[in-house]
Amino acid sequence: MAKDDITKSFKFIGTRPNRPDGFEKVTGRAKYGADISAVGMLHGAVLRSPYAHARIKSINFEKAAKLDGVKAIITRDDFPKDREGEPLKLLENTIAGEIAYYDGHAIAAVAATSVFTAKEALKEIEVEYEVLPHVIDVDEAMKPDAPIVRENAGDFSVPEGSSPNVASYIEFGRGDIANGFDKADIVKSGLFKTEAAHQGYIEPHACMAQLDHNGQGEMWVCTQGHWYIRQMCSEVLGLEASKLCVTPSEIGGGFGGKTTIFIEPLALALSKKSGGRPVKIVMSRSEVLRATGPTASASMDVKIGMTKDGYLTAGCVEFRMQGGAFGGSPVSEALQCAFASYNMDAVHHIGFDVLANRPRAAAYRAPGSPMAAFAVESLIDEMCTDLNLDPIDVRLKNAVAEGSKSSYGPKFKKIGLIETLEATKEHPNYSIELGVNQGRGVAAGYWMNHGGETSVSVSLAEDGSVNVSVGTPDIGGSRASIALMTAETYGIPYDSVRVNILETGALGFNEPTHGSRATLASGKAVYEAANQTIAEMCTRVAKKWQIDPDAVYWENGYAKPAGPNAGDFSPISIKQIASEMDQTGGPIAGHHEASIRGVGHSFGVHIADVEVDPETGRVTVLRYLVAQDAGRAVHPSYVEGQFQGGAVQGIGWALNEEYVYGEDGCLQNAAFLDYRIPVASDLPNIDTIIVEVPNPDHPFGVRGVGETGIAPPLPALANAVAAATKVRLRSLPMSPTKVLKALKTGNDGC
Amino acid sequence: MAVNVYLWASLKKFTNDKDILKIEATTIGELVSVLRRDFPGLKPFLDSGISFAINGELSNPNSNETIPDEAEIYIMQKLKGG
Numbered sequence: 001m002a003k004d005d006i007t008k009s010f011k012f013i014g015t016r017p018n019r020p021d022g023f024e025k026v027t028g029r030a031k032y033g034a035d036i037s038a039v040g041m042l043h044g045a046v047l048r049s050p051y052a053h054a055r056i057k058s059i060n061f062e063k064a065a066k067l068d069g070v071k072a073i074i075t076r077d078d079f080p081k082d083r084e085g086e087p088l089k090l091l092e093n094t095i096a097g098e099i100a101y102y103d104g105h106a107i108a109a110v111a112a113t114s115v116f117t118a119k120e121a122l123k124e125i126e127v128e129y130e131v132l133p134h135v136i137d138v139d140e141a142m143k144p145d146a147p148i149v150r151e152n153a154g155d156f157s158v159p160e161g162s163s164p165n166v167a168s169y170i171e172f173g174r175g176d177i178a179n180g181f182d183k184a185d186i187v188k189s190g191l192f193k194t195e196a197a198h199q200g201y202i203e204p205h206a207c208m209a210q211l212d213h214n215g216q217g218e219m220w221v222c223t224q225g226h227w228y229i230r231q232m233c234s235e236v237l238g239l240e241a242s243k244l245c246v247t248p249s250e251i252g253g254g255f256g257g258k259t260t261i262f263i264e265p266l267a268l269a270l271s272k273k274s275g276g277r278p279v280k281i282v283m284s285r286s287e288v289l290r291a292t293g294p295t296a297s298a299s300m301d302v303k304i305g306m307t308k309d310g311y312l313t314a315g316c317v318e319f320r321m322q323g324g325a326f327g328g329s330p331v332s333e334a335l336q337c338a339f340a341s342y343n344m345d346a347v348h349h350i351g352f353d354v355l356a357n358r359p360r361a362a363a364y365r366a367p368g369s370p371m372a373a374f375a376v377e378s379l380i381d382e383m384c385t386d387l388n389l390d391p392i393d394v395r396l397k398n399a400v401a402e403g404s405k406s407s408y409g410p411k412f413k414k415i416g417l418i419e420t421l422e423a424t425k426e427h428p429n430y431s432i433e434l435g436v437n438q439g440r441g442v443a444a445g446y447w448m449n450h451g452g453e454t455s456v457s458v459s460l461a462e463d464g465s466v467n468v469s470v471g472t473p474d475i476g477g478s479r480a481s482i483a484l485m486t487a488e489t490y491g492i493p494y495d496s497v498r499v500n501i502l503e504t505g506a507l508g509f510n511e512p513t514h515g516s517r518a519t520l521a522s523g524k525a526v527y528e529a530a531n532q533t534i535a536e537m538c539t540r541v542a543k544k545w546q547i548d549p550d551a552v553y554w555e556n557g558y559a560k561p562a563g564p565n566a567g568d569f570s571p572i573s574i575k576q577i578a579s580e581m582d583q584t585g586g587p588i589a590g591h592h593e594a595s596i597r598g599v600g601h602s603f604g605v606h607i608a609d610v611e612v613d614p615e616t617g618r619v620t621v622l623r624y625l626v627a628q629d630a631g632r633a634v635h636p637s638y639v640e641g642q643f644q645g646g647a648v649q650g651i652g653w654a655l656n657e658e659y660v661y662g663e664d665g666c667l668q669n670a671a672f673l674d675y676r677i678p679v680a681s682d683l684p685n686i687d688t689i690i691v692e693v694p695n696p697d698h699p700f701g702v703r704g705v706g707e708t709g710i711a712p713p714l715p716a717l718a719n720a721v722a723a724a725t726k727v728r729l730r731s732l733p734m735s736p737t738k739v740l741k742a743l744k745t746g747n748d749g750c
Numbered sequence: 751m752a753v754n755v756y757l758w759a760s761l762k763k764f765t766n767d768k769d770i771l772k773i774e775a776t777t778i779g780e781l782v783s784v785l786r787r788d789f790p791g792l793k794p795f796l797d798s799g800i801s802f803a804i805n806g807e808l809s810n811p812n813s814n815e816t817i818p819d820e821a822e823i824y825i826m827q828k829l830k831g832g
Binding site for chain 2: 157256332333512595597
């Protein structure tokens with residue numbers, strides 16, 4: 001099924017070698033965030049607000065400071081007072097100033113000689129609060145009489161007369177909307193809602209930091225982006241960035257949630273206050289759920305027009321997303337993704353980023369796209385049902401292709417949505433007969449992917465093996481895929497390449513592993529750096545042969561004469577060239593630094609088969625298929641894993657996961673026992689189809705594959721449940737309680 | 751050389767009610783300078799972190815990047831990936 005315009009035949013790309021980090025991980029030797037320790041290290045603990053919104057009238061830590069073993073206590077007074085803009089928001093979210101804005105907001109932190117002592121000291125800190133009115137729900141927050149989360153929080157974009165809780169506003173579109181709806185045979189609209197969902201990474205946040213009085217420091221941290229950690233901590237604390245060296249640990253999942261700071265500035269400030277002793281902070285699961293960024297909750301109005309033969313004529317959306325007390329919901333990205341899969345002459349998008357008394361939203365795998373897909377793909381499915389049209393055929397009729405103008409403006413280059421839809425339709429899962437109380441749902445999803453700032457180096461070892469140095473932490477197999485691309489470039493075995501993830505002092509700035517960019521961007525940069533070294537090796541061999549460097553070419557790990565006219569020379573291997581480096585001019589290394597271009601847009605299509613128990617409301621996923629355009633699957637096992645992981649997170653979001661708040665605005669389910677992510681026994685095998693429509697702007701045809709897979713599950717599951725029950729649920733999660741209620745009343749009240 | 755700049759409609763209040771601007775510029779840096787000079791209300795948007803799509807290609811801002819004549823340029827909020 002590959003539609004291959006890149007004609008190279010690859011030797012290593014597309015194979016499935018062992019993962020380079022596998023041995024360390026299965027033997028427990030891999031070092032994660034909490035695994036580091038140092039001589040003289042202290043343990044940090046954080047006091048958090050028990051209120052959703054409260055003025056901090058006083059903090060008294062005299063008793064805590066007197067406890068044996070307590071070495072430092074910090075409050076907001078220990079941080080700079082002149083921050084503004086985004087650094088001020090980061091600081092406010094890291095530790096409260098005059099006001100605690102959400103349940104779990106950090107108030108103070110302690111460093112002590114043991115974890116036990118640090119936690120005991122927290123109990124001795126006396127905080128006097130004045131409880132303030134709070135608001136949790138996004139629609140409630142936009143009402144005229146809603147409690148104001150933060151005064152004057154709206155930015156330049158907010159229209160006059162908006163709710164004080166609107167932080168930003170966005171609007172865009174094109175075409176004649178009224179005319180578009182006039183052309184339609186059917187126009188439907190609906191309100192759709194999704195709850196906040198956490199990224200659910202297995203490894204809680206952890207770091208160890210050391211900071212001297214002169215502003216020089218080091219940090220070990222589990223993160224998706226250690227340059228971001230350095231930048232944010234420097235801005236919050238007023239440090240000179242180059243004096244802070246940040247080293248990433250292995251990472252037990254991130255999914256976007258580890259692209260920002262939470263405990264890191266606290267550890268640095270505690271270290272400085274304790275005289276420069278290293279301080280380690282490890283979050284509990286409860287702290288992760290209460291105080292780190294989930295994604296936003298959303299309330300979304302959608303209206304779509306369709307002809308009776310299935311062509312989309314117009315679409316409008318208004319998305320309201322709460323991103324916590326400091327803004328930052330992915331409403332912009334959600335709008336960009338909403339109609340991106342379809343050719344539509346008339347589209348209009350409105351979005352509100354809304355404040356609420358919740359932790360600040362962080363990125364979560366294709367931020368915004370899953371909510372948008374839930375709203376738009378559900379409504380399209382309703383229309384297909386009303387018109388008795390095949391849902392894949394309708395999507396094929398409207399699918400964007402190369403040259404299509406995206407719903408948010410820019411034209412697409414080469415993309416693979418049509419190929420993905422065709423592959424989905426041909427798969428056996430689409431024709432398996434269903435039984436009683438069973439239903440099938442189809443949905444598409446989109447993510448634009450990202451290139452970003454990237455810096456790498458490649459160096460030749462003296463035995464002809466290769467070291468690759470990158471700055472993108474490996475959260476999804478990037479060490480394996482980069483090693484494969486390096487091996488392909490040189491023509492040397494995969495095992496002769498070692499990919500290292502370096503600390504911030506060793507390379508230029510690198511954006512995090514986010515936006516599905518690590519394999520695409522670091523891989524492209526490594527290709528350029530490796531070719532620098534190949535050019536240098538060819539030059540040295542040319543000098544040896546006393547011919548022009550252009551008369552030497554590289555193939556399968558050897559420098560060779562370019563043809564009979566170049567001379568009769570035996571090829572020289574990379575091993576020989578490396579062994580002679582010290583005699584031919586010294587070390588051979590290459591670098592590449594750039595804002596990487598050539599991003600390949602990503603589309604996926606999912607099919608879900610479910611069975612709904614009419615007595616309990618439980619939804620069982622019977623079968624699940626993910627088809628997605630990978631451009632080129634460098635290591636197919638990792639690509640399949642990304643597809644499956646996205647699907648599983650989306651299934652959890654669709655069926656069970658939600659933040660449950662009490663009347664007091666406090667989170668009621670801050671543990672995995674109550675915040676119900678799917679486990680293996682909840683799931684069928686996730687079938688995958690890797691569609692390969694190579695990205696023409698990448699040397700190996702790569703597109704990012706990490707994020708798109710989480711967008712279609714929400715509507716695919718909703719469409720399957722609707723098919724099984726003939727009742728449409730327009731709010732997530734579709735928990736048994738909600739499904740049962742909908743079965744009895746005919747709707748879910750949304 | 752002139753390029754066509756497309757802005758979100760919500761920014762029209764800063765650009766005399768236009769969401770498509772014809773700008774004389776040969777690089778991204780020049781383009782941003784002209785926008786700052788002619789439409790000062792856009793400053794907080796331009797300062798907030800932006801991405802460009804130049805003839806369909808998404809990228810971070812690079813002030814030295816040359817823009818093809820008659821290029822179609824979309825200015826968007828900076829991408830937050832997961």
